[in-house]
């Protein structure tokens with residue numbers, strides 16, 4: 649599903665300075681695999697996630713997403729690929745503040761041109777799956793952190809993407825609420841065969857995935873089987 653070879657990412661911070669944040673990442677993630685990426689703060693995890701999610705491009709290296717060479721995809725088509733193939737979940741939820749839980753879940757479908765009635769039905773189904781039916785008309789500000797994250801996960805699943813990318817999704821939640829979010833990921837993995845890439849600081853949560861990839865200073869320094877391995 650994800651095939652990266654020799655990925656390098658440099659940021660220019662003004663002449664003559666340049667930061668090499670990713671220093672040659674080779675990473676293959678099978679369809680239906682659930683992996684975690686761990687590593688110290690500043691090691692390059694989010695930078696890698698942004699490239700996997702086509703939010704950013706590498707400076708060097710090749711990246712095949714679902715067999716598509718991303719370097720050949722023009723910029724104006726990246727957002728469409730993202731919207732249809734990838735679901736994003738962030739530490740800070742990133743919900744649209746001025747609109748309801750239901751409308752947030754409908755948004756990716758709106759972008760994809762799904763008709764209104766079908767959007768509403770699908771959003772209702774997704775909100776039900778994450779146990780948020782009774783909060784569907786609430787604004788994000790009227791929801792707890794865990795509830796916001798459940799809405800964000802429902803939104804991420806709206807267009808039934810093959811991949812779910814989660815960058816510290818439990819980082820802003822207490823451990824009990826984080827547990828609920830992690831259980832949702834396990835369900836999506838097992839019941840819907842989603843490919844999931846989870847960035848986490850929590851070693852216990854990482855250990856539940858099928859493979860744990862450790863990054864340090866822009867390089868993969870370790871890959872281990874996790875407790876979730878089949």
Ligand code: ADP
Pocket residue numbers: 659660661667669687688689690691692693694695696
């Ligand atoms: P992590 O998610 O592992 O904490 P990041 O990938 O967010 O790490 O960041 C890795 C390093 O890259 C950090 O030192 C960060 O400051 C730097 N960095 C990230 N994005 C940019 C950018 N757009 N410009 C310059 N430096 C950046």
Ligand code: MG
Pocket residue numbers: 693694695815
């Ligand atoms: Mg990060």
